[in-house]
Amino acid sequence: MITTEINRFEVLFGIFMNSAKGKITESRASAAREFFDSIDVLPFDQGCGEAAAQLLTNLAKGGAMINQNDAFVAAILSRNSCSKIVTRNAKDFMRIRGITVVAY
Numbered sequence: 288m289i290t291t292e293i294n295r296f297e298v299l300f301g302i303f304m305n306s307a308k309g310k311i312t313e314s315r316a317s318a319a320r321e322f323f324d325s326i327d328v329l330p331f332d333q334g335c336g337e338a339a340a341q342l343l344t345n346l347a348k349g350g351a352m353i354n355q356n357d358a359f360v361a362a363i364l365s366r367n368s369c370s371k372i373v374t375r376n377a378k379d380f381m382r383i384r385g386i387t388v389v390a391y
Contacts (some may be wrong), residue, residue, distance in 0.1 A: 289327040291363045292358050298323075310363060329363050338362035346382060353379040 298319050307310040339355075339362035346353055357379045364372060370387055372380055377390035 289329060289369070290323070291329045291360050292331050293359045293363065295319075295323050295328055297356060300320065321347050329369075331359060331363055332366075334366055335362045338366060342383065351382045353382060 292344060299316065302312045302316045339358040342361055343355065343358040356377065361383045364386060371387060371389060372386055373389045373390060373391060374380055377388045380386055380388045
């Protein structure tokens, strides 16, 4: 199983936002950190920014805009020869050529 640094950000951001609402989240943050430490996490490295910008531009010009974070994830996947994603956000990722979507 692999994920991306963007996905780590999204999970931890959600946890931290809940702590701002007064919920006890340190155990959740700790569990999330342990999970991410136990799997491969692909980085947003050199070249991903340009790849994401090109992807997002092409989609926007075609009237199929997606969330910026999803463009980052797609760029990371593409640059690491990953062609499949498991996601709840199937509608956005289905717009990206070369990525097979497994929805849950």
